[in-house]
Amino acid sequence: MNTVIYDLSKQPTTYDFATFAVLAKSLGYDHVHFVADQGMAATKYSPSIGWRRFGNILIPLCALARLDYTVGGKLEGVSIEHKMGLINRIFDETGKIEKLCATYKLDELDYVTITMRDSFRNEWRNSNKEAWAKFKKHLESEGKRVIMLPECEHAPLDVEQRMALYCGATMNYGVNNGPMILCMLSDAPYININFNPVNTTGRGYNMEKLLDWHGFPVGSQFHFKHDRQIIVYEPDTFENLVRAHEAMRLQERVAA
Numbered sequence: 001m002n003t004v005i006y007d008l009s010k011q012p013t014t015y016d017f018a019t020f021a022v023l024a025k026s027l028g029y030d031h032v033h034f035v036a037d038q039g040m041a042a043t044k045y046s047p048s049i050g051w052r053r054f055g056n057i058l059i060p061l062c063a064l065a066r067l068d069y070t071v072g073g074k075l076e077g078v079s080i081e082h083k084m085g086l087i088n089r090i091f092d093e094t095g096k097i098e099k100l101c102a103t104y105k106l107d108e109l110d111y112v113t114i115t116m117r118d119s120f121r122n123e124w125r126n127s128n129k130e131a132w133a134k135f136k137k138h139l140e141s142e143g144k145r146v147i148m149l150p151e152c153e154h155a156p157l158d159v160e161q162r163m164a165l166y167c168g169a170t171m172n173y174g175v176n177n178g179p180m181i182l183c184m185l186s187d188a189p190y191i192n193i194n195f196n197p198v199n200t201t202g203r204g205y206n207m208e209k210l211l212d213w214h215g216f217p218v219g220s221q222f223h224f225k226h227d228r229q230i231i232v233y234e235p236d237t238f239e240n241l242v243r244a245h246e247a248m249r250l251q252e253r254v255a256a
Contacts, residue, residue, distance in 0.1 A: 004029040005077040009038035013053040015178030020082040021065035025098035060159035085215020100186040102167040111145040115174035131238040189228035194236040
């Protein structure tokens, strides 16, 4: 058993764990030990919310990454920073990464998804509701069946079900939010727009600086992406959504 350490008193119970899990699996680890006796990190939310997210997000992500896990006391061992740029580095050095995979397939066919961010945290990152509503109608006018998926801050959608929905879709649309990392670190198709939202509130963090910390500066793409996966850095206006959608359709026609 090759074990990597994830300390819940220091490391987040967010979808950032997906990056950690893919890094761990790609580096040859098959087991993660969650250190749970040192308390729960409370930098983003209360410990009670952190424990709920641990069960709702981190545990099912282990299944998607094909990692066994244990939960217990502090252990000595290797840990990994959850930096997106590190995944590109591993891919560049080895020519492969261990992507997330759905644990089952859905019977549903021929649909697209839109993941809406509508959180009370960092509201400047939320989806442009009017633009997305208009874009949904645009997709439906083309005959597409659109499944709307909330980010689910208050009523979480089962992560394995969400992964199955993303993997079965002909396209997945959304802004930079936690659940969309499931697409970016798998083979699920995606257009992830407004990846560098501008914080004009005067509070909180700067996304560009956060992306720099990740080693994934503005303009970056994952080096292992396929032709139906793209990060778009422009804001999620209706015009930009249609432009990104049409650019993907043109690329598909050229490839065909």
